[in-house]
Amino acid sequence: LSPEGEKKQVVAANVDQAAVVSALRKPEPYPPLLDRILAGAAAEEIRPVLVFNKLDLDRKGSARKWEEIYAPAGFPILFTSVPQKTGLEELKALLRDKTTVFAGPSGAGKSSLLNAIQPGLRLKTGEVGRKGVHPGRHTTSSAVLLKLSFGGYVVDTPGVRTFTTWGIQRRELARLFPEFEPYLGKCAFHDCSHTHEPGCALRDALEQGRIPPTRYRSYCSILDELPE
Incomplete structure (x- = not known):
């Protein structure tokens, strides 16, 4: 149970990696949710792969912005489009075995994406924006284990609206953000929370543009939720 008494749902166990999928448009990536999933994966020592889908709708070129935010953290990043068949072979290579x-x-x-790389699955999909289909509507209602013909397995999960980071300790959180690592242990105070203390190396890096502001805001938001 969470501190508020909400039931914790285990989506999958004994997995090698997590493909964290966001759309570049309709809906656009939501960093607070995305960063919570990434922190949760890191806490469980699960390798995350960032997949930004619907590249064909990205007419404003926002893909580069997201790459600039997440590439410094060392996350593998893949841009995909089902209509254009972009990145599908690369995705298969990441999933294989x-x-x-x-x-x-x-x-x-x-x-x-799964229907495109594994023909015959016939997973239910929703087309956002058409009459009768609401943006963000769930098309997968429960986690399903799927065997891939080219090797490996995928756990297809329901769409996530909220993600709570159960079990993470406050002192551990900063290390779940890989791009923070060069600045940890260099603050004036050994127990620095990186939120308000003077002489904070992490906040100095933020002010110098070496830490993406969205990532730092996500860190602070998650930290506020963790018990003292």
């Missing part, structure tokens, strides 16, 4: 959990918000196109 591994057990991967597919996670991300509703409407990101997880089921569409």
